[in-house]
Amino acid sequence: MNIxxxxxxxxxxxxxxxxxxxxxxxxxAGNNGEIIENKVKEYFSDMNAKVKAAxxxxxxxxxLNHSLQKLNDGFTKLESIYKMNNNEKTFVNSFKNxxxxxxxxxxxxxxxxxxxxxxxxxxxxxxxQDMEVADxxxxxxxxxxxxxxxxxxxxxx
Amino acid sequence: MKRILIILISIQFxxxxxxxxxxxxxxxxxxxxxxxxxxxxxxxxxxxxxxNQNGNALEADQEILKKVIYTAQNxxxxxxxxxxxxxxxxxxxxxxxxxxxxxxxxxxxLIAEESYFSKGNILSTNSEMSKxxxxxxxxxxxxxxxxFYYGHEIPETDVIGxxxxxxxxxxxxxxxxxxxxxxxxxxxxxxxxxxxxxxxxGNPYSIYKTLxxxxxxxxxxxxxxxxxxxxxxxxNPINSSLSLENQIIKFAQTSFDSLIxxxxxxxxxxxxxxxxxxxxLQELFxxxxxxxxxxxxxxxxxxxxxxxxxxxxxxxxxxxxxxYRAPMFGKMKNIKSHSGWGCPSNIIIR
Numbered sequence: 001m002n003i004x005x006x007x008x009x010x011x012x013x014x015x016x017x018x019x020x021x022x023x024x025x026x027x028x029a030g031n032n033g034e035i036i037e038n039k040v041k042e043y044f045s046d047m048n049a050k051v052k053a054a055x056x057x058x059x060x061x062x063x064l065n066h067s068l069q070k071l072n073d074g075f076t077k078l079e080s081i082y083k084m085n086n087n088e089k090t091f092v093n094s095f096k097n098x099x100x101x102x103x104x105x106x107x108x109x110x111x112x113x114x115x116x117x118x119x120x121x122x123x124x125x126x127x128x129q130d131m132e133v134a135d136x137x138x139x140x141x142x143x144x145x146x147x148x149x150x151x152x153x154x155x156x157x
Numbered sequence: 158m159k160r161i162l163i164i165l166i167s168i169q170f171x172x173x174x175x176x177x178x179x180x181x182x183x184x185x186x187x188x189x190x191x192x193x194x195x196x197x198x199x200x201x202x203x204x205x206x207x208x209n210q211n212g213n214a215l216e217a218d219q220e221i222l223k224k225v226i227y228t229a230q231n232x233x234x235x236x237x238x239x240x241x242x243x244x245x246x247x248x249x250x251x252x253x254x255x256x257x258x259x260x261x262x263x264x265x266x267l268i269a270e271e272s273y274f275s276k277g278n279i280l281s282t283n284s285e286m287s288k289x290x291x292x293x294x295x296x297x298x299x300x301x302x303x304x305f306y307y308g309h310e311i312p313e314t315d316v317i318g319x320x321x322x323x324x325x326x327x328x329x330x331x332x333x334x335x336x337x338x339x340x341x342x343x344x345x346x347x348x349x350x351x352x353x354x355x356x357x358x359g360n361p362y363s364i365y366k367t368l369x370x371x372x373x374x375x376x377x378x379x380x381x382x383x384x385x386x387x388x389x390x391x392x393n394p395i396n397s398s399l400s401l402e403n404q405i406i407k408f409a410q411t412s413f414d415s416l417i418x419x420x421x422x423x424x425x426x427x428x429x430x431x432x433x434x435x436x437x438l439q440e441l442f443x444x445x446x447x448x449x450x451x452x453x454x455x456x457x458x459x460x461x462x463x464x465x466x467x468x469x470x471x472x473x474x475x476x477x478x479x480x481y482r483a484p485m486f487g488k489m490k491n492i493k494s495h496s497g498w499g500c501p502s503n504i505i506i507r
């Protein structure tokens with residue numbers, strides 16, 4: 001095989017690789033919103049399972065507090081590293097408010113009656129169901145979603 | 158190289174070819190005693206993932222499809238059309254697979270099944286309408302017609318991202334009302350019941366746009382867990398001797414009961430009576446008291462009666478039967494009633 005043939009073969013290989021990468025990227029580009037939404041749902045399903053498996057109310061409450069706080073921290077981190085447009089800010093604020101409200105109710109803050117020890121399993125169901133119902137991810141830009149994905153997958157887990 | 162190319166082209170032709178399956182060769186003879194007709198649109202091109210009590214991940218649209226098929230198989234004297242709008246998938250990374258499934262049942266038997274491609278729109282109306290027109294049994298015996306939509310909240314204005322696979326495709330309540338209008342022309346009547354099994358579509362604009370084509374609408378003015386109104390609850394009422402209105406009330410009540418039995422979040426369903434509600438809504442929109450409720454959807458929907466005491470007239474209240482259970486937790490847990498109408502919190506009231 002002479003040099004010309006070798007170069008042509010490598011170029012062909014590179015072009016084929018580029019084509020495959022482009023196609024794969026295109027296939028997944030439209031699904032980022034769904035990927036992150038599913039990750040958040042999985043996160044709260046795991047939280048719920050851990051709460052149910054916990055032996056006592058103190059442990060259950062700790063798991064709930066930790067899960068809500070950690071995701072909230074993830075979003076705060078997002079705000080500090082990514083300049084969001086108004087739409088994205090509204091979404092992130094709404095999501096953080098939702099998490100804060102649940103944290104407050106769990107601990108009896110901001111005028112909420114504290115969730116009773118024997119209601120903690122039901123509260124975990126409620127948090128999971130509320131997140132499964134959340135219908136608010138759709139118009140967030142792909143860039144922000146990728147960042148959220150990174151936060152959820154890498155920082156929060 | 159040539160061989161590979163030929164194989165790939167052959168595969169693509171194979172995938173693109175029409176694969177309508179006539180699954181029952183007695184299809185044409187299954188025509189007798191058709192009294193009810195049902196149309197189901199199940200949107201599955203989005204995030205419909207949920208986890209059951211065992212932590213198993215399930216897709217809500219697939220679960221709904223199973224229940225819709227069960228309903229079709231167990232509804233005697235009925236003709237059922239099902240359209241399942243799925244996520245885009247590829248074969249061997251390159252070749253798009255058909256992303257729509259169509260099923261046609263008559264008297265409990267599957268008589269046609271077909272997969273096809275969506276063409277540009279979320280509801281490629283022409284594709285769906287041509288299937289209905291070619292398959293429908295135009296029996297004069299049909300007494301009742303039902304339409305169901307399962308999916309995420311249908312926006313009032315164009316919102317990109319409703320479809321996960323095709324985020325640029327636009328969809329709103331006007332698009333859906335066009336399809337419903339076309340179907341009502343085919344059945345040559347209004348529907349008896351339209352069920353919008355979605356979050357937040359029990360709002361004035363959505364009801365205003367769809368109510369001309371139905372005697373009743375069942376929808377939720379708030380969040381609806383997993384977009385879930387169980388259509389199996391319709392089987393008993395339609396096989397009973399109840400009046401239409403009582404059949405629909407029974408369906409609404411049992412749907413509400415099954416929702417509250419497995420959720421801790423808010424459950425609110427509203428049954429709107431067209432004769433009482435539509436004239437009032439028409440006046441409100443025509444006179445500009447209500448505008449199209451476009452707004453930033455993140456601001457959320459709230460009970461219309463919390464925005465203004467006199468926003469809902471006695472006529473609107475009289476035409477709305479409300480099924481409400483407060484959430485077990487959260488700010489609304491002590492709120493004992495709901496008007497049955499959801500309004501975007503940034504609604505403009507003149």
